[in-house]
Amino acid sequence: MNIDRRKFVTRGAAGMAGMLIGGSLTGKSAAGIPAAAATPASGPQPYDLMKEVMQYRKIDTHAHIYWTDDSPETQLDYGRRLGIDRQVISRYLDVMPGTPDQFRKFNDLTIKAIKKYPDHLIGGFVLNPVYKQESLDEIKRCTDAGMVGPGELYYQVKINDPRYYPVIEKLIDLKMIIHSHGECQLGVGGYRMKYNGHKQPNTSIPEDFVAIARRYPEGIFQYAHIGMGGDWEYECKLFRDCPNIYVDTSGSNNAENMIDFAVEHLGEDRLFFASDNSYYQGVGKILAANLTERQKQKIFFDNYNNLLKKGGRGVD
Amino acid sequence: MLIDSNAYIGHWPFLKLEYNTPEALLGRMQEFGTDVSVISNLNGIFYKNTQHANEELRDAIRSKRAYRDRFIPFAVINPIYGGWRDDFETCATTMGMKGVRLYPQYHGYDIAALPCIELVKMCRDKGLPVAFCLRMVDSRTSSWMDLDKEWTLKNIVPIVKAVPDAKYMIVNVAGSMALSGEEMSLFRKADLLMDSSGRSMTNWSDLLKQFGTGKFCFGTHSPILDYFSGLLRIESLRKNEADEHTKELLRSGNIKGLLGS
Amino acid sequence: MLIDINAYTGHWPFMQLQYGTCATLLARMNKFGVHLSVISNLNGIFYKNTQSANRELYDELRSLGQHSSRFLPFAVINPTYAGWQHDLEECVKKFGMKGVRVYPKYHDYEINDPSLVELVKKARDMDLPVAFNYKMVDSRQRSWMDIDYVAYTPKPEWSLKNIFPIIKAVPDAKYMILNVTNSMQLEEADAALFRKANVLMDTSGRTINDLGNLLKTQGTGRFAFGTHAPILDYLTGMLRIEALRESEASTVTKELLRSGNAKKFLGL
Numbered sequence: 010m011n012i013d014r015r016k017f018v019t020r021g022a023a024g025m026a027g028m029l030i031g032g033s034l035t036g037k038s039a040a041g042i043p044a045a046a047a048t049p050a051s052g053p054q055p056y057d058l059m060k061e062v063m064q065y066r067k068i069d070t071h072a073h074i075y076w077t078d079d080s081p082e083t084q085l086d087y088g089r090r091l092g093i094d095r096q097v098i099s100r101y102l103d104v105m106p107g108t109p110d111q112f113r114k115f116n117d118l119t120i121k122a123i124k125k126y127p128d129h130l131i132g133g134f135v136l137n138p139v140y141k142q143e144s145l146d147e148i149k150r151c152t153d154a155g156m157v158g159p160g161e162l163y164y165q166v167k168i169n170d171p172r173y174y175p176v177i178e179k180l181i182d183l184k185m186i187i188h189s190h191g192e193c194q195l196g197v198g199g200y201r202m203k204y205n206g207h208k209q210p211n212t213s214i215p216e217d218f219v220a221i222a223r224r225y226p227e228g229i230f231q232y233a234h235i236g237m238g239g240d241w242e243y244e245c246k247l248f249r250d251c252p253n254i255y256v257d258t259s260g261s262n263n264a265e266n267m268i269d270f271a272v273e274h275l276g277e278d279r280l281f282f283a284s285d286n287s288y289y290q291g292v293g294k295i296l297a298a299n300l301t302e303r304q305k306q307k308i309f310f311d312n313y314n315n316l317l318k319k320g321g322r323g324v325d
Numbered sequence: 326m327l328i329d330s331n332a333y334i335g336h337w338p339f340l341k342l343e344y345n346t347p348e349a350l351l352g353r354m355q356e357f358g359t360d361v362s363v364i365s366n367l368n369g370i371f372y373k374n375t376q377h378a379n380e381e382l383r384d385a386i387r388s389k390r391a392y393r394d395r396f397i398p399f400a401v402i403n404p405i406y407g408g409w410r411d412d413f414e415t416c417a418t419t420m421g422m423k424g425v426r427l428y429p430q431y432h433g434y435d436i437a438a439l440p441c442i443e444l445v446k447m448c449r450d451k452g453l454p455v456a457f458c459l460r461m462v463d464s465r466t467s468s469w470m471d472l473d474k475e476w477t478l479k480n481i482v483p484i485v486k487a488v489p490d491a492k493y494m495i496v497n498v499a500g501s502m503a504l505s506g507e508e509m510s511l512f513r514k515a516d517l518l519m520d521s522s523g524r525s526m527t528n529w530s531d532l533l534k535q536f537g538t539g540k541f542c543f544g545t546h547s548p549i550l551d552y553f554s555g556l557l558r559i560e561s562l563r564k565n566e567a568d569e570h571t572k573e574l575l576r577s578g579n580i581k582g583l584l585g586s
Numbered sequence: 587m588l589i590d591i592n593a594y595t596g597h598w599p600f601m602q603l604q605y606g607t608c609a610t611l612l613a614r615m616n617k618f619g620v621h622l623s624v625i626s627n628l629n630g631i632f633y634k635n636t637q638s639a640n641r642e643l644y645d646e647l648r649s650l651g652q653h654s655s656r657f658l659p660f661a662v663i664n665p666t667y668a669g670w671q672h673d674l675e676e677c678v679k680k681f682g683m684k685g686v687r688v689y690p691k692y693h694d695y696e697i698n699d700p701s702l703v704e705l706v707k708k709a710r711d712m713d714l715p716v717a718f719n720y721k722m723v724d725s726r727q728r729s730w731m732d733i734d735y736v737a738y739t740p741k742p743e744w745s746l747k748n749i750f751p752i753i754k755a756v757p758d759a760k761y762m763i764l765n766v767t768n769s770m771q772l773e774e775a776d777a778a779l780f781r782k783a784n785v786l787m788d789t790s791g792r793t794i795n796d797l798g799n800l801l802k803t804q805g806t807g808r809f810a811f812g813t814h815a816p817i818l819d820y821l822t823g824m825l826r827i828e829a830l831r832e833s834e835a836s837t838v839t840k841e842l843l844r845s846g847n848a849k850k851f852l853g854l
Contacts, residue, residue: 053588056619058821058828090829194726195736207739215407238726238737242374242601246408261767261792262724263819266604289795289829293822338599341629341638368602373729377602433730468634469694470731 061296062092067309068131068324069096069291071161071188071233071259071283074122076100081122085129087288094310095324096284098122099133099160101190105209107165109143112136116147120154131324133160133188138172148179157322158185161233164209168230169220177221181228184320186255186313188231189213193239215247222251229253229316234285236260236294241267245274252279255316258308259283263290268298268308282309326577327359327556331456331496331520331544334385335367335378339468344548347385347392353545353552354395361395362545363580365426369401370461376412383420397584399424399456403432404440413444417451423584424454424494430472431461437483445484449491454583456494457481459523462549463499477501482508485515492516492583497546498523502532513537518583520544521575522555529558530566538571542580587841588620588824589848592719592764592788592812595646596628596639600729605816608646612653614820621845623657623813624852626687630662631722637673644681658852660685660717664693665701671708678712684852685715685762691733691744692722698751706752710759715851717762718749720791723817724767737768745769750776753783760784760851765814766791770800781805786851788812789843790823797826798834806839810848 069088074081081098088096100115116134123132134151136144136159159180166172168189180187193215197208215232222230230253235241237260248254256271258280271280277300284291295308317323334345344353345367354362366385369378379400386392400416402409402425416422425448429436436457448455460475477500485493489511498519504512513536519526522544526532532541545555559567559575567575595608605611608625615623630639640661647654661677663670663686677683686709690697709716721743725736735743745768753761757779766787772780781804789797790812797809813823827835827843835843848854 051616053616053619053621056617058618058824062825062829090831091825192726195728195730238724240373240407240727243407246374246376246406246411249408249411262727263822264723264727265816265819267819269604287792287795289825290792290819290822293825294819296825297819297821336597336599336629338597338629338632339634341633341635341642368597368599371599371729371731372602373600374602381602431731468632470632470692470733 058296062292065092065305065309067091067093067095067282067292068313069093069259069284069288070231070281070313071257071285072096072098073161073286074098074100074118076118081126081130084286085126087284087286088129091288091292093284093288093292095129095131097131097133097157097160099135101161102135102137102163102165105165106139107137107163109137109140109147112144112147113150116151116156119156119160120151123155127155132156133158135160135162136176137165138170138176139166141172141175144176145179148176148183152183157317157320158183159188162187162189164190164212167211167217168213169217169224170211173221174224177225177228181225186229186231186316188233188257189218190233191215191218191239191244192237193241193244215244218254219247219251222254226253230255231281232256234258234260234283235271236262236264236267236287236290237285238262242270245271248279249274255279255281255312257281257283257285258294259285259287259291261285261287261290263287263294263297265297268294268300272298272300272304277304277307278312280308281313326573327357327361327543328577328580329354329359329362329545329547329555330494330518330542330580331458331522331555332362332364332547333367333549334364334382335369337367337462337549338371339462339471342548344552347389347396350547351391351395353547357552357556359545360577361397363397363399363424363584365399365401365456369426370428370431373403373406375401375403375406376408376415379412379416379420379422397423399426401426401428402444403428404444405432405434405438409440409444410447413447417453422453424448424456426456426458428458430474430476435483436480437487441484442487445488445491449488452492452585454492454494454518456496457484458496460497460499475500478504479508482511485511485517489515494518494520494583496520496522496544497550498525500525509535512540516583518542518579520546520555521558522546522550526555526558529562533567533571538567538574539579539582541575542583543576587845588622588811589845589854590615590620590623590813590815590823591762591786591810591848591852592717592790592823593623593625593815594628594817595625595643596630598628598723598817599632600723600732603816605820608650608653608657611815612650612656614815615656618820618824621656622854624660624685624848625657626660626662626717630687631689631692634664634667636662636664636667637669637676640673640677640681640683644683658685659683660687662687662689663705664689665705666693666695666699670701670705674705674708674712678714685709685717687717690718691735697748698755702752703755706756706759710756713760713853715760715762715786717764718752719764720744720749720767721765743768746772746780750780753785754779757783761786762851763787764790764812765818766793768793784851786810786847788814788823789826790814790818794823794826798830801835801839806835806842807847807850809843810851811844
């Protein structure tokens with residue numbers, strides 16, 4: 010049956026102007042595909058990946074050493090392979106309860122490594138603010154030993170817990186970058202807790218970083234590993250209006266567009282290149298992003314080094 | 326004049342859709358005589374970051390002059406996702422969105438949860454309607470990965486109770502419409518519209534009497550449901566069920582009022 | 587020459603993709619020097635009727651004209667859904683598809699489901715590779731609507747042990763194992779059988795970070811370049827090959843990884 014459906018209803022067309030979007034659509038364009046991408050070129054262009062890899066100086070701002078005999082040599086070898094000049098290493102405190110004896114022992118491992126490889130390894134210390142005085146003493150001991158700031162602080166206490174305040178105030182005095190583990194996974198640390206992530210309950214989540222960054226606007230906070238596997242869109246969106254939260258790009262997850270999205274939301278100055286020992290993904294995700302030469306230089310090296318320089322700890 | 330209060334573009338993960346682009350939807354509108362459609366982006370139901378879906382919708386409407394005159398965009402906001410307040414502000418101002426669609430079941434929060442109430446109040450303060458859908462698809466035919474529970478009208482009551490002076494749209498009313506006397510009174514007083522796409526929109530004589538003639542409007546739930554049934558429910562009303570004035574309210578008058586035109 | 591054995595077009599429901607079409611993938615291939623991509627449609631993971639997705643891929647490739655020769659399409663088949671035998675025939679004979687991708691977790695059946703065994707045997711008889719992957723996205727960033735195989739929980743992500751039963755059931759089929767992100771450990775007897783099987787693994791997964799050693803234990807003929815694009819970044823899978831030292835992989839071995847193994851496996 011071929012009916013004229015248009016005649017089925019009464020028609021008129023008045024009074025719609027205010028409801029239509031009309032000329033009010035003046036927002037910025039979505040993060041998108043370069044215009045050229047839609048028009049395929051004639052064929053594959055020569056691309057020398059290793060030349061691209063080696064042309065950028067790099068500080069890996071989040072890496073770890075291990076108790077095994079091959080550490081830190083294995084980590085250093087990845088660095089040589091991928092043109093990473095320096096790595097900020099720590100032995101993260103993956104034990105509970107994380108006593109002073111434990112964190113001192115962990116830091117001793119790092120001190121030993123940086124003393125052996127001072128040109129390539131930068132030390133980060135760990136602590137547990139449950140033990141206030143011991144933690145403050147450890148900051149001094151590690152700083153005297155040449156460490157530049159905290160390594161990846163871990164899950165014993167949430168980063169915005171009042172027990173952290175004296176530690177954070179000390180780190181601010183010392184102009185150090187406050188680097189902490191964070192997660193944004195269903196069920197972890199309060200993020201949509203109806204799910205069970207089987208993680209330590211005091212794991213910091215993005216909201217905890219926002220809280221502490223607002224309490225200490227003069228602090229410089231490094232949110233660890235947006236590539237760890239957490240919800241990087243959520244993280245970047247939440248941190249957009251917190252200029253003193255920086256993110257490191259490390260983690261085993263190298264989702265396409267993660268770096269572009271982070272630059273769009275945080276700006277090119279608030280990303281630090283890092284691997285968290287996933288070295289290939291660490292470098293690959295930066296080079297696959299749509300970044301300018303200058304942006305790559307900043308993320309691979311300058312952003313972090315400029316902050317180190319503020320505390321007199323720059324590497325060049 | 327005919328205004329479709331409930332249409333979509335975008336992708337439905339579990340089924341290939343045939344009319345899910347602005348061009349295809351416009352074709353359906355022209356075929357069936359619809360002047361204007363309220364549209365949102367289906368992708369916003371599933372993207373964790375719904376703002377990407379809103380940006381896609383904005384870009385789609387901007388892509389052709391004709392679309393700007395025929396589509397009224399609604400944003401999808403998830404009030405328990407990072408940055409949603411910024412997203413809402415951007416949608417309501419620079420993007421020119423004229424309402425907000427919420428999906429508590431898909432996004433995983435209670436309809437009367439505090440963030441939802443906060444968002445509905447923000448919409449109220451800007452004069453923007455808030456739309457809830459009782460179901461996107463029939464749960465019996467959907468995927469094993471889709472929701473397993475549909476809503477009835479009663480599920481909407483808590484938010485109307487919490488923010489009685491907001492503007493509401495309830496679309497695809499497919500389950501029970503039973504309300505207690507108190508709830509019915511709340512609904513009758515509220516600035517609230519239900520669209521004609523849902524299968525519960527059958528006994529119009531009673532519905533118009535129970536809720537009032539100002540509580541309903543044309544909607545297709547296109548491209549998930551067929552384009553025609555929602556319209557047929559209105560056009561097939563007999564004179565003793567709805568006079569021409571009432572039909573005009575259903576075709577466009579009521580939705581124009583809600584949208585503030 | 588570079589052949590990517592693990593790329594997609596289509597839509598991922600839970601996240602906007604930046605390069606989710608054949609045209610945008612082609613631009614990535616051209617930019618980074620990739621000649622050919624094995625491609626399938628992400629929509630087939632979620633559509634109940636996967637044939638809609640296969641038809642979409644066929645139509646999309648046709649719309650590319652001569653550039654369609656840069657792609658090798660694989661069908662997505664759900665062997666527990668009605669009509670899959672007909673779909674497979676149509677995919678091969680009409681759509682020109684060269685392999686099959688299966689998603690037991692998303693399509694909700696077990697790895698030893700008789701219908702999967704039937705499909706794999708059918709694919710073997712048609713000389714089609716069957717591709718499995720460990721996971722599509724990292725479970726730690728999954729949507730609450732996505733499947734709930736989650737790392738470090740009682741229902742963890744897959745490892746090789748989860749895929750192996752089908753290889754044991756049909757040892758003479760051709761298998762691709764993609765996005766290898768967790769353990770490759772097997773019991774000794776199973777490992778011996780796995781070594782004999784005709785298997786090709788791609789370099790997109792994080793377990794391949796140790797490719798130098800894997801070449802020693804698995805042999806040089808079992809790996810090939812893969813991106814898992816557009817879900818993972820385009821370069822990391824390539825970097826794992828290009829950053830190999832001469833002591834780990836000779837020029838000949840690198841060429842096998844870039845394209846030689848894929849050519850042989852796919853009969854190109």
